[in-house]
Amino acid sequence: MIKHVLKLLWNKKASNALMILEIFLSFIVLFFVLSYVFFNLGKVNQPLGFETIDIWKIQLDGVEQRDSLEAVTTLQNLKTELLSMEEIEAVSFTESIVPFQNSQWRTGSADNGFQMTTLLVPVDEDLKKVMGLNITEGRWFNEDDLNSSMKPLIVNQEFIDRYYPNKSMVDSTFILNGDRKIIGVIDQYRYIGEFEENHPTVLSIAPYFQNMSAVLLKMKGNTPTAFEEKLSQRIANTTKSTGNVIVDLEKERIENSRESWVLIIALLAICGFLCLNVALGLFGVLWYNINKRKAEIGLRQALGANGFDITKQFILEILVLTGIAILIAIFFTIQIPLLKVTEYPNSLFYKSIGFSTLIILILVTICALFPSVQAAKITPANSLHED
């Protein structure tokens, strides 16, 4: 039967080419949308490396622009004030590079025998306690590190994997704007956002009272939102400014990801709409073809085909066409991982090819099923006289 179907399709190749093209294009669109979605979902599914629940962020109003002595005093007083509040468990001061704020500091060096690019985040020694960072090797910063002759750094695992794979780098030195010593490794610190890739990242220690413009607070569980007003008042009194902004980090995480989610949902919706259109198109074409071929169906029944044979033939026809379209589409799409056109992992594209194939096959089978079953119900006596 398959040989017979192939002959039938080959002899109608001109009209079938359009259907193949339609399925091919659908596959290509589906492949790219799914690749984009899988890539982003892959990032979202990776841990951020820090906690966001019960973490509040305070954006200080112009403290760093004050006279340096006044700024230091203000920050020292602020830390004392904040720690005196029983709702606050820990306090960490940072520069403007804080989670979900779209600010980043990128630096690099070619002095280690290869080109190195990394994100740099100045932090104080309390960041680990506030954000719940996970040290996988070595240790976290302590106060002595501020006065260390060789500036200590903590790097993330991605930094190690990218630049020093399969090596233990704790207590090793390298050059990055001067000699640096790695004292510890954290698993992740994806502070830019959930949809951001896991870049090599370096944390450097800085005294909390210098050039700091933001504060991260580890709050006690279930701290009421009303506390924000009391906190705001206390900060305003200490910094002598009312322009400070307090944000719940979890809310900011959701807000930060919203734009990316909207894009993903929009793409999936457009893709779904495209699939629906393709499905309706296929359904219409099949329905039309079957009606046009009523006499042939009647003839086949007269010659001994039963209902199952008729259904099988029409489903087989569309599945063979779909198979051809999918094979052509796979030939083109598989070049992306094979030729390593992008830096994205190959598994992402293989997964997209697999899912695109599955979705197209399911869609086509559903569309073919109803018209094919209806074709089997055509009575030969009537259809043979319609021609």
Place this chain on the structure above:
Amino acid sequence: MIKLKNIKKVYRTKTIETTALNDIDLHVPKGEFLSIMGPSGCGKSTLLNIIGLLDAPSDGNILVAGKSIKNYASKETSRFRNEKLGFIFQSFHLIPDLSVLDNVELPLLYRSISSKERRTLAEEALASVGLANRKSHFPSQLSGGQKQRVAIARAIVGNPEIILADEPTGNLDSVMGDEIMGILTKLNKEEGTTIVMVTHDERMAKKTDRLIRLYDGSQVA
């Protein structure tokens, strides 16, 4: 070979009831060449469809080789048509997208035989109607007479016991018609194939063993 007992066929719509066949009793012995004549709309094709199990009677019974086929399931009916019957139609009903050889192979497609054997049998059938050299052609490249010969090859390729021909010469000129009639007669005489043929052509009907006439759904002669 074929026995029809009190066959009735009534077409019903919401407002009208039309009797297409009324109490038809017919016996076609094995090896007979029977022709059915009558004016248009008298029920000739309906009768042929009922004999060919393409349509079910509203009442009555059909016996083939002594067996009632009234209670045949759909699959059994299909198998019966495939193994015992061959059909020839006025408008040939060749599939335009298949070559002559593939068209002839069609009935064998629904039997469990290899493609090689199918091809051999189809080539033999084509040779028997004198079209061995046209096997790669498509129906659109053939004359009316050649198309009907392909249809005959398709009808005989499965070696059926009965051939049902619905106005096989209706679309052909007299020379072509005679040629087709010659092939059918040869099949009947030499192979012993039972043939039931519906025709409008008195001249063709006279070449058969027996003629029955229908008028308004009833057998009148």
